Amino acid sequence: MIPAKYGNLLADILVPIDTKQYNWYVATSECIVEHISLNEDLLPELQLKGRELDERIKRRPYYINFIDLKAFPVGDEVHDIETYEDFLESKSEVVLLIADTAYTTIYCKDKDTIKKVFENTRNFGFENVEYITDENDSRTRLAVY
Structure with missing residues (x-):
């Protein structure tokens, strides 16, 4: 579980992943940029180059309501x-x-990367972190809504 607060949490979560080496599909997003109108979302586009995503998630604090990203x-x-x-x-x-x-x-398809992501989340103090397996994954769709 990540904290419900303004910050650069996407950047924190994605530390082990070189976001710049991917192009990103933003299926849905509501990440409100701090001190900006409630109508300004951090990631309003459907597609972003990795460098642009990296810049946005590190630039200003934001509050994540929901997000669905694919690399x-x-x-x-x-x-x-x-x-x-x-x-x-x-x-x-x-x-x-x-x-x-x-x-x-x-x-994440790469097992070494997912291990690094797991350790990274623990280093940032995120709570209730566990591996998803075929036995404990209850999702039927890869979407937030």
């Missing part, structure tokens, strides 16, 4: 992924889902 290697088609099976069959390397501010799920 694809540069040069591959960027699109939404709806199921775990679609994720496995796609070129997507990472899926990040945050719902209701606190419920965070990260899928």
Whole structure:
């Protein structure tokens, strides 16, 4: 569980992932930038280059209500992924889902990277961190809503 507060939490979560080496699909997002109109979302576009995502998630504090991000290697088609099976069959390397501010799920195809993400979340003091397996994953869709 991540803290329900303004900060750069996406940057914190994604420390072990080189966000710049991917293009990102933003299926849905409501991350409100601090001291900006409530109508300004951190990630209003459907697609972002990694450098642009990296800059935005580090620039100013924001509050995450929900977000649905999918990472694809540069040069591959960027699109939404709806199921775990679609994720496995796609070129997507990472899926990040945050719902209701606190419920965070990260899928990653690279086992070394997911281990680093797991350790990173513990280093930042995030609570109730656990690995998702076929036995404990109750999701039927890879979406926050």
